[in-house]
Every structure is written in C-alpha cells, then in structure tokens.
Amino acid sequence: MKIVGFARPGSAEVLVGELLDGAVRPLTSLAEFWAAPRRWAVPGQPGDGPAVAVEEVELRPVVPPSARVLCIGLNYRAHAAEGGFTPPEFPTVFGRWTASLTAGEVPAPVPQGEDGLDWEGEVMAYVAEDLADADPDSARAAVLGYSTFNDLTARRAQKLTAQWTLGKNADRSGPTGPLVTADEVGDLRDGLAVRTRVNGETVQDGNTRDMVFDVGTLLSLVSRTLTLHPGDVVATGTPEGVGYVRNPPWLLQPGDVVEVDVERLGVLRTPIVDAGGRKGA
Template structure:
C-alpha cells in the first residue's frame, strides 16, 4: 500500500490517505491513524477507489505525526564515511530533525542565508509502526510499518560550525519525504534496494542498501534501549557516497536546480531548489 498525508482545505486538519490508482482514500486524521496504524491499514484493504478524491485535487503534506522523533543516521554507508575522511563508526551516528523541517515532493526548498548552497543526501526513511522498548533487532525490524524516499538536504556551513550537526540538518523545508510504502511491498533492506540521486538529470549518487553499516533493525534496537519508540517515529537510514561538498570543486544546490531521489519500489522524490523561507 502507498500512503500520503493530505491537508483538508476546509479544516486545515492533516489526514492520512491511501493512494489507489490516481485517487486518495482518506483513512483517518493523522493523530487517529498513528494511534493504530496497522488497524487502519487492515481496514483499508478493501477500499474502493471510487470513494477517493482525485490526486490532482489534494494538497499533499507530511504524514509524520507532530510528536514524532525524526532520527537520522550519519555515515551509514562504508564509502560515504570514507569520502568524508571519517573512520567507520562502532555505533551509528544519530542526530535529530524536528518535524517542522519536513516537507514533501514538489515543494521548493530555500537556500539558507550565508550558505553557498545546499547539499543532497538521498536516503530511505523507515516508519515505526508499534511501540518499541528494549527490543532485539528482529523484533524492531518486524515493527517497521513502511518506508519512503527521503532527502536530507544539508546546510554544510551551519553543520560544520560545531561538533553537533543539528543546525545544518534543520533548514526550512529541507527534509522532503515521498509517500510511505508499506513494508510488505518493500521487503528487507538488507536484501538490497538501489538508491540513486540526480541533480538536473545527472546521476550523483548510485548506491545500494546492501552497503549499509547498520541495518534498520540494529538501529531501532539500539535506540529502544534508551528511549521508547512510538508509532510514527522515523529513522532516516543514511546516504551513500557521492555528496556534493567533497567534490573538487564542491558542487552544491542553488536556485533553479532540481534534485531527484529514486529508490527501487519507493519511486521518485523530486525537489526544486529556491524560493523564500
């Protein structure tokens, strides 16, 4: 199944909808959906597309709940750690995004002040579908509701001001996400999904999830030892090699550029760069 968030034009409430063919079938408002995500998916199995709204009539927004923790994994592909001059970490490098930084495909992302541009980081995001407290990797892996394309667009100057990466990873609208595709249709990331990033049609990243250092089960298990994870929490699983700032000369995104992240079984996430904050 493919799921998106849509904003009700009359009330401003965000709803979660299932996409069937070219129509969006509303399942519940965002808070209600994440209180029982699997139950809503099970009840939607027989949804009639005739009851949905044309995709052309809906405004898509992130379906992540406002209370979600969005955890991002840095340096999670061997070649990406190497290209930045980092030693492969013993444990996953985890930093946070606020939900306010999230957006969806097609939304223009502004370049922050004092930055030479934004850097691309094509990724896969995993959505937690059940509470997790001190669980083993297999249990954690089985609790993933689904996955989406993600672009961890980064303000490198702000990121490198201090040892903490938070500022450079939370620019306005800098976390575009594609639709959620349920885990049963995606499969196990350890089996390998191809991930490509293109800038103005030029391929700049071409990786495979087989090259991840820490798989999603290991990451969720580790996090759950310290804090309970809840339905709707998100883990962005890291980016492969090919980012812009390590190139000679550096290649960064600016107004007018278009960046696309394409992942097997998840589709293409297209993001224009530019506009106001």
C-alpha cells in the same frame, strides 16, 4: 500499499489516505492513523469518503507532530570513506524536528549565507508499535513501511560546531515521499538501489546492502535508551556521492531540481529556490 498525508483546500487538518493511480482515497485523521497503524495500513480498509485527485489536495508528510525524527550519519561504508571517516563502531544519531519535513514537489529554499544545499538521498523507516529494549529482529518486524527521504543539508551551518543540528533543520529541508508498506518493500539487507539526480544527472548510485547498521540494529540500539512509539521515524543514512566532498564542491542552487529515486519506493522530486522563494535564473 502506498500511504500519504494530505490536507484539503482551505483546511489545516492533516488526513491520511491510500495513494492510488493519480488519486488519494481518504482513510482517517493523522492522529487516528498512528493510534492503530496496522489497522489502517491494509488495502481495502473502509475509508472516509471517495477518492480525490492528487492535484486537488496538498500532500503532507505522514509523520505526526509528536514524532522523533532520528537521522543516521555515516551509515554507508562508501559514504564514510568519501568524507575521510572510518565506519563508526556505533551509529551516529542526530535529530530533526518535524517542522523541517515536507512532501514531494515542495520547494526547498537555500538559507541566507549558505552557498547552496547538499543532497542526501535516503530511505526512511516508520515505526508501527512501541519498542523498548527491543532485539534487532523484533525491531525490524515493528517497521510499518518505508519512504524516500532527502536529508537536504546546510553545510556551512552544519560545520560551525561539532553538533550537526542546525545544518540539518533548515526550513523545508526534509522532503519525504509516500510510505510504502513493508510487505511491498522487503528487507533492506537484501538490497534496494538508492539513486539521486540533480537536473537529470545521477550524483548518487548506492544500495542499502552497503549500510553499516541495518534498520533492525538501529531501532534496537535506540530503543535501549528511549522508548520508540508509533509514528517515530528513522532516516537510515545516505550513500556516497554528496556534493560537499567534490572538487570543486557542488551544491544545489535556486532553479535546480533534485530527485531521490529508491527502488520499490518511487521518485521524490524537490525544486530548489532562494530564501525569498524564487527559483533563480
């Protein structure tokens, strides 16, 4: 089952719906969905009105405003190596604000003073139940589903200090795809292809088997410190092939289109624009 957030024309209310073939079947409000996600994430669940064409609504992230967005750095062995790092003993965890998240096709602007944005194609995991001091198996079973994610990064801002927060929270820099329920995705340890393309050219070609820490281990570790709640999300890291390590560096410019293509999750497409919203030459 594929699940999306959306808003009707002229309305600020975010609803949740089942994504069908070119249409969205409304289910309930975003708040009600995350109050009982297992109830709603069932195909054929009675909804809130007839299906509407995707073109008639504005897609939104299916993430509640209260969510903790936890991102994991250096979580693919080959990506750590390309940056000159050894795989960490413990996960490198940093946060995003929900305000940075968007849906597919929403233009991402290059911030003033940046030479461009860097791509980081990822898989995002969505928590369905409270987790406190959970073991890895219980934590893995608590995942409602997964989506594509692009951790678009402002490298200049990221490298100003040892803290990554600023460079990871640029406006509209966190596009997410539809949530695909875990029963359709399977165990990431078995391997999903994670690819990123820029203007049609493949720049990342990895597999979730290369993760240093799997989803269950990540959620278990986080839950020892803070209680996770339904709607919290974990972005599981990116494979090798990012732009800043290349010689010369290759960063996204206005007019570029970046796509994250994850096996069983689909393609997440994001056009890049300048800070004024222009697509470039």
